[in-house]
Amino acid sequence: MSELLDSLSGAFDTLPLRDAAGLGVLRRDALAGARRAGLPGARAERWKYTSLRALERRRFAPVTDIAKVAIALPPTPRMVFVNGRLDADRTDLAGLPYGVRVLPLSSALGSDPSIADLFLARRFTSGDEAFAQLNTALATEGAVVRVEACAPTTTLHLVFIGADGGGADRAWHLRNLVDLQAGACLQLVEHHVATAAHAHLSNTITQLHLRDNARLAHARVQQEAVGATALLRTEAALERDATYRRLDLELGAALSRHELNVALRGEGARLHAHGALLGDGRRLVDTRLGIEHVARDTACELVYRGIASGRGRVAFHGGILIRAGADGTDANLSNKNLLLSDQAEIDTQPVLEIHADEVKAAHGATVGNLDAAALFYLRARGIPEAPARSMLTAAFLRETLAVLDADLRGTVAPALDAALERGAAGPGA
Numbered sequence: 001m002s003e004l005l006d007s008l009s010g011a012f013d014t015l016p017l018r019d020a021a022g023l024g025v026l027r028r029d030a031l032a033g034a035r036r037a038g039l040p041g042a043r044a045e046r047w048k049y050t051s052l053r054a055l056e057r058r059r060f061a062p063v064t065d066i067a068k069v070a071i072a073l074p075p076t077p078r079m080v081f082v083n084g085r086l087d088a089d090r091t092d093l094a095g096l097p098y099g100v101r102v103l104p105l106s107s108a109l110g111s112d113p114s115i116a117d118l119f120l121a122r123r124f125t126s127g128d129e130a131f132a133q134l135n136t137a138l139a140t141e142g143a144v145v146r147v148e149a150c151a152p153t154t155t156l157h158l159v160f161i162g163a164d165g166g167g168a169d170r171a172w173h174l175r176n177l178v179d180l181q182a183g184a185c186l187q188l189v190e191h192h193v194a195t196a197a198h199a200h201l202s203n204t205i206t207q208l209h210l211r212d213n214a215r216l217a218h219a220r221v222q223q224e225a226v227g228a229t230a231l232l233r234t235e236a237a238l239e240r241d242a243t244y245r246r247l248d249l250e251l252g253a254a255l256s257r258h259e260l261n262v263a264l265r266g267e268g269a270r271l272h273a274h275g276a277l278l279g280d281g282r283r284l285v286d287t288r289l290g291i292e293h294v295a296r297d298t299a300c301e302l303v304y305r306g307i308a309s310g311r312g313r314v315a316f317h318g319g320i321l322i323r324a325g326a327d328g329t330d331a332n333l334s335n336k337n338l339l340l341s342d343q344a345e346i347d348t349q350p351v352l353e354i355h356a357d358e359v360k361a362a363h364g365a366t367v368g369n370l371d372a373a374a375l376f377y378l379r380a381r382g383i384p385e386a387p388a389r390s391m392l393t394a395a396f397l398r399e400t401l402a403v404l405d406a407d408l409r410g411t412v413a414p415a416l417d418a419a420l421e422r423g424a425a426g427p428g429a
Contacts, residue, residue: 049286084202099148112144230253233261
């Protein structure tokens with residue numbers, strides 16, 4: 001067994017709440033599955049672009065207390081976690097509208113008998129799902145969000161802070177559960193930030209259920225420390241006429257990997273997912289989509305833009321599956337990428353599998369350099385090369401922000417601008 005698995009599984013015996021809500025057996029089975037299968041290697045198709053050889057030789061200590069941090073926080077209502085632990089002093093849920101309930105998972109495990117059903121809604125049994133199994137075994141904290149009414153003007157902020165680990169590399173596992181009842185709506189922003197240089201490991205699963213006619217606008221801004229490892233998996237189920245709008249900004253961490261799996265289970269369900277993937281320096285950004293059209297007349301619009309510079313790498317897999325009976329599906333995937341350095345690398349793999357008739361489906365992926373004509377146009381008008389390149393790369397990535405309304409765009413756009421201003425999109429970054 002690898003050093004990584006050994007150190008992570010060693011925390012199970014002292015895990016608080018491991019048997020709460022009747023989840024003890026599930027947790028033990030998940031841990032045994034992860035130890036038995038081991039970490040996915042080069043032959044695992046879903047991990048072929050993400051080598052774990054260096055990570056599996058590392059050891060991580062569990063988080064034992066809340067680190068003290070100084071950081072500007074978004075407005076309320078907000079829930080704040082530091083190194084995977086709830087920071088009650090900085091959490092402020094004032095202003096939550098009627099019909100929106102937010103609890104830390106640690107509280108819900110001990111007080112909400114239905115939490116086990118939400119937790120069990122998705123099981124992970126594949127041999128290449130070790131991190132999902134570890135999350136099932138070890139996650140006792142996260143955000144539980146239940147929405148029973150429409151709150152179109154309220155934005156809930158979930159803040160995940162990576163801080164100094166007291167000299168040790170730490171690992172934490174979070175499980176977020178978001179449940180929108182029929183007709184409910186919400187705006188949700190995740191902030192993944194760092195207050196100090198660190199090399200911690202965060203392993204997060206977010207489960208979302210949008211019931212009939214529910215609407216969720218969801219943005220995730222990942223700005224972790226340059227040495228961090230950030231692993232995130234999103235599992236979403238959309239029922240009849242539900243609409244899910246999502247934006248992912250991958251701007252930090254040494255290794256960031258996001259798996260977005262969405263099942264459009266109800267007729268008329270709609271998914272709009274955009275993402276900006278910035279692989280600069282020596283960073284690896286790996287994004288994997290698994291979109292499943294199950295019901296009739298569903299639609300997805302997937303727009304992802306990637307930039308690789310310096311010795312950075314961007315890997316993208318866009319998988320769309322249209323099942324038998326999902327007639328009337330309208331599925332579109334666009335993945336465009338800029339390769340700005342001879343030492344950078346981009347791997348893109350659009351996959352479309354159709355088992356239904358009367359569908360509209362299209363996918364496309366490109367990898368290239370900045371438009372020479374556009375660069376010449378700006379240079380001819382007196383703009384120096386470096387600012388001209390920055391303008392073009394900024395416009396290229398900012399296209400993804402269109403999935404959000406003006407208010408949410410204003411919330412997340414500064415993070416993207418700051419990443420571009422640091423020179424991450426330059427040819428030698």
